[in-house]
Amino acid sequence: MAISVPSRQLFIDGEWREPVHRKRIPIINPATEEIIGDIPAATAEDVEVAVDAARRALSRNRGRDWALASGASRAKYLRAIAAKIIERKSELARLEAIDCGKPLEEAAWDMDDVAACFEYYAELAEGLDAKQKVPVRLPMETFKSHVVKEPIGVVGLITPWNYPLLMAIWKVAPALAAGCAAILKPSELASITCLELGEVCREVGLPPGVLNIVTGLGPEAGAPLASHHHVDKIAFTGSTATGSKIMTAAAQIVKPVSLELGGKSPIVVFEDVDLDKAAEWTIFGCFWTNGQMCSATSRLIVHESIAAQFLQKLIIWVKNIKVSDPLEEGCRLGPVVSGGQYEKIMKMISVAKSEGATILSGGRRPQHLKRGYFIEPTIITDVDTSMQIWREEVFGPVLCVKTFRTEEEAIELANDTHYGLASAVISNDLERCERMTKAFQAGIVWVNCSQPCFCQAPWGGNKRSGFGRELGEWGLENYLSVKQVTRYISNDPWGWYPPPSKL
Numbered sequence: 370m371a372i373s374v375p376s377r378q379l380f381i382d383g384e385w386r387e388p389v390h391r392k393r394i395p396i397i398n399p400a401t402e403e404i405i406g407d408i409p410a411a412t413a414e415d416v417e418v419a420v421d422a423a424r425r426a427l428s429r430n431r432g433r434d435w436a437l438a439s440g441a442s443r444a445k446y447l448r449a450i451a452a453k454i455i456e457r458k459s460e461l462a463r464l465e466a467i468d469c470g471k472p473l474e475e476a477a478w479d480m481d482d483v484a485a486c487f488e489y490y491a492e493l494a495e496g497l498d499a500k501q502k503v504p505v506r507l508p509m510e511t512f513k514s515h516v517v518k519e520p521i522g523v524v525g526l527i528t529p530w531n532y533p534l535l536m537a538i539w540k541v542a543p544a545l546a547a548g549c550a551a552i553l554k555p556s557e558l559a560s561i562t563c564l565e566l567g568e569v570c571r572e573v574g575l576p577p578g579v580l581n582i583v584t585g586l587g588p589e590a591g592a593p594l595a596s597h598h599h600v601d602k603i604a605f606t607g608s609t610a611t612g613s614k615i616m617t618a619a620a621q622i623v624k625p626v627s628l629e630l631g632g633k634s635p636i637v638v639f640e641d642v643d644l645d646k647a648a649e650w651t652i653f654g655c656f657w658t659n660g661q662m663c664s665a666t667s668r669l670i671v672h673e674s675i676a677a678q679f680l681q682k683l684i685i686w687v688k689n690i691k692v693s694d695p696l697e698e699g700c701r702l703g704p705v706v707s708g709g710q711y712e713k714i715m716k717m718i719s720v721a722k723s724e725g726a727t728i729l730s731g732g733r734r735p736q737h738l739k740r741g742y743f744i745e746p747t748i749i750t751d752v753d754t755s756m757q758i759w760r761e762e763v764f765g766p767v768l769c770v771k772t773f774r775t776e777e778e779a780i781e782l783a784n785d786t787h788y789g790l791a792s793a794v795i796s797n798d799l800e801r802c803e804r805m806t807k808a809f810q811a812g813i814v815w816v817n818c819s820q821p822c823f824c825q826a827p828w829g830g831n832k833r834s835g836f837g838r839e840l841g842e843w844g845l846e847n848y849l850s851v852k853q854v855t856r857y858i859s860n861d862p863w864g865w866y867p868p869p870s871k872l
């Protein structure tokens with residue numbers, strides 16, 4: 370069934386608005402390289418209008434319509450949005466698959482996760498009401514103190530293309546639950562489903578300006594958000610280079626940021642594993658989402674005693690992955706998102722080769738696919754720790770492999786990176802898994818698996834993978850500001866200064 374891409378404008382103040390400069394950016398289907406539509410290209414002028422709409426949404430009816438409304442009343446909107454997403458699930462999944470190349474079944478799974486994330490933050494919004502005015506115990510009886518949690522204000526949410534709607538919702542749902550007003554700037558490489566979220570918000574009657582969706586290029590639409598004086602916080606997911614630019618811009622006006630950046634995460638496989646189970650988690654950990662995950666466990670560190678056998682297993686599993694158009698039944702690996710990413714990944718593979726690494730499997734365009742940005746699932750061995758392929762994020766279906774002898778050596782290899790997002794260990798010895806868990810320098814540890822992600826648990830990294838945590842109750846705190854209220858309850862005067870003599 371052919372699917373047509375809706376033609377949308379920017380979603381600002383509850384309505385569709387043409388960008389001031391009337392520019393548009395073509396949408397390319399990475400499986401066919403065809404232009405399938407276009408998205409509006411916002412500039413600083415549109416960001417200005419969106420920020421103004423967001424500020425008005427916060428102060429409308431003295432804040433009672435949104436920021437100061439009960440969490441329970443905001444939760445109703447979040448639940449209504451979740452229901453609409455489920456209603457439109459198959460259409461949204463198809464739109465996402467043709468926009469970013471994600472296998473259709475994965476895209477459908479993401480839509481379930483999107484709805485679940487809205488539902489989860491609806492629950493947390495309801496819980497927020499009971500968490501207001503929590504007393505703080507003080508050491509002086511003459512004072513009483515309590516804490517109020519308030520929305521941070523207007524937030525700018527800048528998101529990537531690998532999970533186009535889900536990464537946006539990890540930010541939008543808690544921001545709205547907290548009572549913030551948001552401006553979402555999705556990636557220009559995959560914005561279709563984020564624009565459809567605008568239509569969903571209109572249909573459920575979300576108050577105007579609470580969520581604004583401003584598509585466009587990073588430097589033109591993202592940068593003005595990051596530096597805007599009336600945006601109170603920026604939450605960003607994307608590359609470390611862009612994260613650093615955003616932090617620099619925000620620092621000029623001491624605007625808080627939370628950054629979820631790249632990774633080069635390890636998966637350590639010990640000698641006591643079931644080889645098939647370990648092989649499946651290893652390939653899922655690196656090739657799911659076409660290998661385009663910030664948390665991809667793209668460095669395999671395998672015990673030398675099983676390495677040869679394990680690599681043979683991996684090759685068999687990898688050859689069984691169906692690489693095809695994302696809409697084809699059973700597809701498990703689609704194209705990477707763009708021509709630019711295709712070139713970048715191919716270059717990294719060829720640099721690895723020229724540095725002396727061996728391409729054990731894959732490394733090319735699949736023979737049966739003449740068009741589209743397809744890359745075979747690739748396994749690279751004979752890797753040195755100084756090589757680019759070991760050190761830099763590929764963001765594509767490329768796994769590099771090293772072996773280890775001792776647990777200490779495995780830990781050293783695992784932590785041999787500037788990044789610190791995720792890590793995984795596969796072993797039947799749970800005490801060993803516990804030791805590895807403590808030793809990993811990363812915000813996320815998977816034991817006997819890699820990648821499953823639940824919106825209840827915190828998500829985020831250390832080192833150059835960024836800081837701050839999304840999801841769970843930590844995700845809500847990202848959008849709340851804590852106000853202490855301290856009251857003097859004694860009838861006695863304070864008595865620090867000698868009272869002036871009574872004239």
Ligand SMILES: NC(=O)C1=CN([C@@H]2O[C@H](COP(=O)(O)OP(=O)(O)OC[C@H]3O[C@@H](n4cnc5c(N)ncnc54)[C@H](O)[C@@H]3O)[C@@H](O)[C@H]2O)C=CC1
Nearest residue numbers: 528529555556586587588591592607608611630631663764
């Ligand atoms: N950690 C993650 O989830 C992601 C990491 N990446 C990494 O980044 C590499 C390049 O991909 P890109 O799409 O170029 O990622 P990017 O980090 O440049 O883009 C992410 C978002 O930031 C926006 N942006 C770009 N420049 C900006 C600026 N100066 N100010 C404000 N916003 C800006 C983009 O428009 C997009 O919405 C990938 O190869 C991968 O290594 C990419 C996407 C997601």
Ligand code: BAL
Nearest residue numbers: 531662663664665822
């Ligand atoms: N799997 C959730 C987000 C990411 O890895 O990019």
Ligand code: NA
Nearest residue numbers: 397468469558
């Ligand atoms: Na696209």
